[in-house]
Amino acid sequence: MSLFFETVKYQKGEFFLMDYHSERLNRTRFEKLGLSNSINPTDFPEKLPEGDGLYRCRIDYDKNITKVTFTPYQPAVHQKVLLKDCGNYNYSYKYTDRTFLNDAVAETEADDVIFLKEGMLTDATYANLAFFDGVNWFTPKSYLLNGVKRQFLIDSGFLKVKEISKSDLTQYRKIAFINAMRDFELVYTFSFQNDEIHLILEQ
Structure with a gap:
């Protein structure tokens, strides 16, 4: 299992706040793994979901991206x-x-x-x-x-x-x-x- 992950909002072909996700991912790789090279969090071969639905994109990584999953998202209501x-x-x-x-x-x-x-x-x-x-x-x-x-x-x-x-x-x-x-x-x-x-x- 990878050490770290990012959760990214995806909808209608767009990944949201990617500058912030990329900065955190690559800062984590540098501070925790000593890696100075940057990687693109969305540079993966998985097929992107179609349609207008809202998806939670989970990107697992350590030295490199190891797994990407898309899950339909609905916010939970708490009491x-x-x-x-x-x-x-x-x-x-x-x-x-x-x-x-x-x-x-x-x-x-x-x-x-x-x-x-x-x-x-x-x-x-x-x-x-x-x-x-x-x-x-x-x-x-x-x-x-x-x-x-x-x-x-x-x-x-x-x-x-x-x-x-x-x-x-x-x-x-x-x-x-x-x-x-x-x-x-x-x-x-x-x-x-x-x-x-x-x-x-x-x-």
Whole structure:
């Protein structure tokens, strides 16, 4: 199994945010494997899906691209997430080994987990976070993985970066889970009590 992977949004013949994916992929190869040559993440022989459907393109790699899969994508709707301390867990690179993340959810009855590190909010298991205070959208300064959509929205000025603790949650009205596949299609209002966040999807 390869060490790393990228998840890329694909629709109507277009790969989205490829500059960001390519930068992360090749930076990972350099920092973790010592490889200075760059590779093109979309330079693979697999046939591209036809039609207008939305697809999750997973690109597994280490020194080179080892596997590419396309899966039709529909964002999951959540109702409850839990806050959980992640201790010293490090996911600063997009590893294929996600055992810690998957087990964190499997051990609960929640739809997902939001991780705390030293008391500060970081990410959910599959997404970065965005919080709305009635005027602006903010993303936690702390994170497990700096997602490409998070960085794009910061660069574009849409997302502001701020340290957010558990006690700060009462300052915000809405939450969104963002990643390469998800933007703000699903936005929730929420209530928070006893490390549980209950979500209500906005219609």
